[in-house]
Amino acid sequence: MTDISRSGCPINLSLEVLGDKWSLLIIRDMMFGNRRHFRELLTKSEEGISSNILADRLKTLLDEGIITREDDPTHKQKGIYSLTEQGIELLPVLAQMASWGYKYLPISEELGIRAQLLSEGGPKLWADFMDELRETHLGTKRRKRTGPSVGERLQAAYESIVKRK
Amino acid sequence: MTDISRSGCPINLSLEVLGDKWSLLIIRDMMFGNRRHFRELLTKSEEGISSNILADRLKTLLDEGIITREDDPTHKQKGIYSLTEQGIELLPVLAQMASWGYKYLPISEELGIRAQLLSEGGPKLWADFMDELRETHLGTKRRKRTGPSVGERLQAAYESIVKRK
DNA sequence: TCAAACTGCTTGCGATTTGCAACTGGTTGT
DNA sequence: ACAACCAGTTGCAAATCGCAAGCAGTTTGA
Numbered sequence: 001m002t003d004i005s006r007s008g009c010p011i012n013l014s015l016e017v018l019g020d021k022w023s024l025l026i027i028r029d030m031m032f033g034n035r036r037h038f039r040e041l042l043t044k045s046e047e048g049i050s051s052n053i054l055a056d057r058l059k060t061l062l063d064e065g066i067i068t069r070e071d072d073p074t075h076k077q078k079g080i081y082s083l084t085e086q087g088i089e090l091l092p093v094l095a096q097m098a099s100w101g102y103k104y105l106p107i108s109e110e111l112g113i114r115a116q117l118l119s120e121g122g123p124k125l126w127a128d129f130m131d132e133l134r135e136t137h138l139g140t141k142r143r144k145r146t147g148p149s150v151g152e153r154l155q156a157a158y159e160s161i162v163k164r165k
Numbered sequence: 166m167t168d169i170s171r172s173g174c175p176i177n178l179s180l181e182v183l184g185d186k187w188s189l190l191i192i193r194d195m196m197f198g199n200r201r202h203f204r205e206l207l208t209k210s211e212e213g214i215s216s217n218i219l220a221d222r223l224k225t226l227l228d229e230g231i232i233t234r235e236d237d238p239t240h241k242q243k244g245i246y247s248l249t250e251q252g253i254e255l256l257p258v259l260a261q262m263a264s265w266g267y268k269y270l271p272i273s274e275e276l277g278i279r280a281q282l283l284s285e286g287g288p289k290l291w292a293d294f295m296d297e298l299r300e301t302h303l304g305t306k307r308r309k310r311t312g313p314s315v316g317e318r319l320q321a322a323y324e325s326i327v328k329r330k
Numbered sequence: 331t332c333a334a335a336c337t338g339c340t341t342g343c344g345a346t347t348t349g350c351a352a353c354t355g356g357t358t359g360t
Numbered sequence: 361a362c363a364a365c366c367a368g369t370t371g372c373a374a375a376t377c378g379c380a381a382g383c384a385g386t387t388t389g390a
Contacts, residue, residue, distance in 0.1 A: 007211035008273025010266030010280040011193050011259055017270070018262075019186040021348095028176050038367050046172035050349050055368055065269075077357055077366040086269050093265055094176055096257045097183075101175030104230075104251050105182070108173025115175040123288075186377095203338050215378050220339055242337040242386055 017064050018090075022049055022057050024097070027066070027083070027090055031133060032114060032154060036080050037072070046111070066090070082137040088130050095119070095126055110161040114154050125150060182229050183255075187214055188222050189262070192231070192248070192255055196298060197279060197319060201245050202237070211276070231255070247302040253295050260284070260291055275326040279319050290315060 006012055018024055029035040029045050042054055058081065061067045066087040072078035095118045101107060102115035118125065129150040134140040148156070171177055183189055194200040194210050207219055214222075223246065226232045231252040237243035260283045266272060267280035283290065294315040299305040313321070 006213065007276065008271070009193075009211055009276040010263045010270060010272045012190060012212055013270040013272060014262045014266035015186055015189060019184065019189070021180050021184040024180060024184070025177060028174075039365080042367090046174055047177055048171070050351090051368065052370085053347095053349070058368095075358080075366080079367070089265060089268070092261045093258065096261050097179045098175045100254060100258055101179035103254070105175060105178040106173070107175045107178060111172065111174040204336080207338090215380090216339070217341085218378070240337080240387075244338070 017060075017066075018093075020057075022053055023061065024090070024094060025049070026054070026057055026061065027087060028094055030067070030081065030083055030087075030137075031091060031094070032151075034136070034151075036082070037078050038081075041081075061087075083133060085134070085138065088133045088137065091126055091130050091133070092123070110158060113157045113161055117154060117157055121150075182225075182231075183258075185222075187218055188226065189255070189259060190214070191219070191222055191226065192252060193259055195232070195246065195248055195252075195302075196256065196259070197316075199301070199316075201247070202243050203246075206246075226252075248298060250299070250303065253298045253302065256291055256295050256298070257288070275323060278322045278326055282319060282322055286315075294319075 005016055025045065025047060026041060026049070029041055033040075033044065035041045035044055038054070038058070041058075042049065042051055058067070058069075062069060064086075065084055068082050068084055069079050070082070072080050098115035099119040102112055102119060107115065131140075131143065132149050132151055135142055170181055190210065190212060191206060191214075194206055198205075198209065200206045200209060203219070203223070206223075207214065207216055223232070223234075227234060229251075230249055233247050233249055234244050235247070237245050263280035264284040267277055267284060272280070296305075296308065297314050297316055300307050
């Protein structure tokens with residue numbers, strides 16, 4: 001990858017890491033689709049990333065400290081990818097991007113419902129979801145639960161539309 | 166550009182428009198640096214975009230309805246680029262990206278101060294700044310002013326650090 | 331008045347990146 | 361034993377990127 005940076009501007013530096021067509025989609029799938037294995041990320045995403053690109057992006061996300069990788073104890077060949085705190089804190093970026101796309105681009109109904117909930121929920125909902133991600137990705141102790149989790153609500157909303165069709 | 170989209174996901178569609186290393190930097194310069202002419206965008210940015218790439222990106226941003234272009238009445242050859250409402254509403258995306266970069270990447274002090282103010286100011290400050298952008302880019306009527314504008318405050322903070330050095 | 335500088339781009343071309351397809355070496359389930 | 365599955369790797373063609381130079385028209389300054 002590129003070692004030399006074009007400027008010290010935070011937006012530029014962020015773009016040097018995330019400014020391509022795939023990196024944020026991989027993070028999206030890890031966050032919202034709970035995809036943690038290479039194969040899951042490869043085949044269960046809408047857009048169809050190719051394996052060499054996926055391998056390359058996972059490597060740079062590892063290098064940047066946005067994700068980690070560890071061996072799956074139940075399967076010698078599987079690796080489990082997890083978001084770091086740094087990766088989890090990309091949620092607001094994704095949420096704003098989703099809101100903007102939801103408002104201005106020709107999104108499909110079933111894939112837009114998550115954006116709508118995320119947008120309407122605002123920072124409070126994001127914070128709840130980030131706490132849930134810390135539980136599943138960082139192994140943070142589970143807090144008291146009141147009702148369904150944000151992740152479950154996002155998933156339920158998605159399925160309610162898919163089934164209706 | 167690519168006409169066929171990979172999926173109807175709002176994050177994916179946003180990335181198909183903005184997911185490269187330059188588009189958001191151009192918008193950043195229009196927003197925070199008030200660069201409105203081709204040459205300004207070409208030469209007065211930190212990162213040094215090349216002219217063919219700039220021309221190409223401006224064209225797609227025009228096609229996407231994120232910016233507009235009109236002739237400069239004071240100079241027959243100059244064009245003036247402006248942000249549309251759709252473009253102005255990318256501010257939260259940039260702000261979140263700047264906050265994340267500010268927190269996790271090795272930014273330079275003078276370029277980080279804007280990110281810090283933007284991050285600390287939160288959605289309230291963003292809304293004020295977006296109103297100012299509507300004034301300068303959309304010609305919206307100027308509202309009552311109480312103290313310096315957000316744009317002026319961002320600029321003053323930047324210069325206070327540059328001069329100190 | 332006339333040359334120099336500046337305007338928004340465009341063109342040519344080599345270097346890099348992308349993306350498809352096939353393949354590898356190993357593991358797991360039946 | 362054998363098929364299916366695992367995380368990637370490799371080869372190669374096509375697309376994109378980015379530097380440098382060029383262009384036609386406009387404005388500026390002596």
